[in-house]
Amino acid sequence: MSRRLPPRIVASVTGVALAGLVATACAPSTSDTSAKEDTKTGTVRVWLFQEVNNKPKEEVVQQAVTAFKSRHKDVDVTVDYIPVDTRAQRIKAAFNDPKSAPDVIEYGNTDTAGYVKDGGLADVTKEFGAWPEAKDADPTAKDSVTVDGKVYGAPLFVGVRALYYRTDVFKDLKIPVPTTQAEVAAAAKKIRKERPELYGLAVGGAYTYGALPFVWAHGGELATGKDGTYTAAINDAKAKDGIKAYTDLFKDDNCPASKCADMGGNDTVTAFASGKAGMAIGGDFSHQAMEDGKVKGKYAVVPLPGVKKGEIAPAFAGGNNIGVLKSSSHRTLAVDLMKELAGKKTQRALFDAMGFLPTYTDVRAEAAKKEPFVEPFVKTLDAGAKFVPASPAWGAIDSSLVLPTMFQEIVSGRKELDAAADDAAKKMDEAFKK
Numbered sequence: 001m002s003r004r005l006p007p008r009i010v011a012s013v014t015g016v017a018l019a020g021l022v023a024t025a026c027a028p029s030t031s032d033t034s035a036k037e038d039t040k041t042g043t044v045r046v047w048l049f050q051e052v053n054n055k056p057k058e059e060v061v062q063q064a065v066t067a068f069k070s071r072h073k074d075v076d077v078t079v080d081y082i083p084v085d086t087r088a089q090r091i092k093a094a095f096n097d098p099k100s101a102p103d104v105i106e107y108g109n110t111d112t113a114g115y116v117k118d119g120g121l122a123d124v125t126k127e128f129g130a131w132p133e134a135k136d137a138d139p140t141a142k143d144s145v146t147v148d149g150k151v152y153g154a155p156l157f158v159g160v161r162a163l164y165y166r167t168d169v170f171k172d173l174k175i176p177v178p179t180t181q182a183e184v185a186a187a188a189k190k191i192r193k194e195r196p197e198l199y200g201l202a203v204g205g206a207y208t209y210g211a212l213p214f215v216w217a218h219g220g221e222l223a224t225g226k227d228g229t230y231t232a233a234i235n236d237a238k239a240k241d242g243i244k245a246y247t248d249l250f251k252d253d254n255c256p257a258s259k260c261a262d263m264g265g266n267d268t269v270t271a272f273a274s275g276k277a278g279m280a281i282g283g284d285f286s287h288q289a290m291e292d293g294k295v296k297g298k299y300a301v302v303p304l305p306g307v308k309k310g311e312i313a314p315a316f317a318g319g320n321n322i323g324v325l326k327s328s329s330h331r332t333l334a335v336d337l338m339k340e341l342a343g344k345k346t347q348r349a350l351f352d353a354m355g356f357l358p359t360y361t362d363v364r365a366e367a368a369k370k371e372p373f374v375e376p377f378v379k380t381l382d383a384g385a386k387f388v389p390a391s392p393a394w395g396a397i398d399s400s401l402v403l404p405t406m407f408q409e410i411v412s413g414r415k416e417l418d419a420a421a422d423d424a425a426k427k428m429d430e431a432f433k434k
Contacts, residue, residue, distance in 0.1 A: 040330075122335075167299060202268040209315075214246040
């Protein structure tokens with residue numbers, strides 16, 4: 001029997017940065033705060049995110065700090081845990097005021113490009129490249145700390161989504177576990193027909209990261225880019241095939257648009273956990289909600305299938321990173337502490353304490369053996385997860401709800417798919433050009 005993972009903050013692995021991206025998108029540009037010295041003594045200041053249950057995280061971090069201090073006898077470390085919902089303003093202020101700024105920060109991986117544009121993060125490409133452990137970081141995690149080919153931090157943990165399904169309902173209705181997206185849709189319709197009190201597959205018009213696997217599985221992309229310049233691709237033919245596959249699920253024979261158009265990711269997870277859906281797309285970080293809900297003991301998880309049998313749909317890889325501020329006057333020490341906090345030993349301990357999925361492929365494989373529940377999520381990551389465009393414009397695109405608006409316009413019938421996709425692409429391109 002799989003052990004119960006401790007509760008943890010959902011926001012930190014699902015594109016935590018929404019509030020921060022909004023603030024970054026409209027905040028004034030940051031002046032050059034590059035440090036003029038690299039002191040090897042004194043105090044290294046760290047800001048990490050505060051979790052719902054923070055004690056286990058504090059204990060793991062203290063172990064990492066102790067290991068770091070054993071190598072640096074004349075150095076002290078202070079760690080402040082900051083609330084996720086106010087971190088955007090605090091980190092932006094830190095970029096502008098080096099005297100009060102930390103040396104090391106934890107940040108959401110969708111924040112990377114915006115923070116680089118703000119001039120807040122230090123380029124650690126050389127140190128990352130020379131770090132033996134970095135070679136085992138999975139490519140998507142590495143992408144989340146990379147902007148224009150330069151590395152601005154170390155991945156700390158990753159979060160990804162897969163397909164939750166009701167084992168009792170599937171057994172009663174003699175439905176085989178779906179192996180393609182067409183089979184997912186067929187299973188959803190059968191559940192809805194036989195059990196009309198249930199949604200077949202709970203979907204949400206505002207659930208961007210639940211929709212994207214359909215777009216990506218059909219060969220579509222959000223945007224294409226080179227050298228930091230991006231062009232929207234959400235209205236390309238393959239992307240539109242994926243959009244259609246997703247929006248076709250918003251019908252009376254599965255999840256009626258009148259009920260589901262406004263639902264977000266948390267709403268779909270809640271629907272499943274409360275026993276109102278036969279399937280849902282949820283994260284490894286949704287486990288506790290299921291264990292605390294009416295479906296406890298009556299569900300299982302598999303990777304969301306792709307278009308063809310044997311394929312796994314690419315999922316969005318959320319998560320957090322550890323970075324060094326450009327203004328740090330303790331750069332060498334800060335980079336060493338970054339490695340300690342994001343290293344394999346700490347990631348193993350964070351998985352055991354918090355359930356955070358490691359970003360190293362070998363450590364993640366160990367985790368899957370230790371905790372069978374995470375295996376479908378590890379398989380999803382190993383099959384090749386995807387990330388949002390590494391552009392500071394993504395903040396504006398995300399915060400102005402470009403993609404949810406597109407999905408909702410289609411499922412409500414306000415616009416045809418082609419027109420809605422073209423409008424979304426136009427808004428994305430306007431943001432990319434700013």
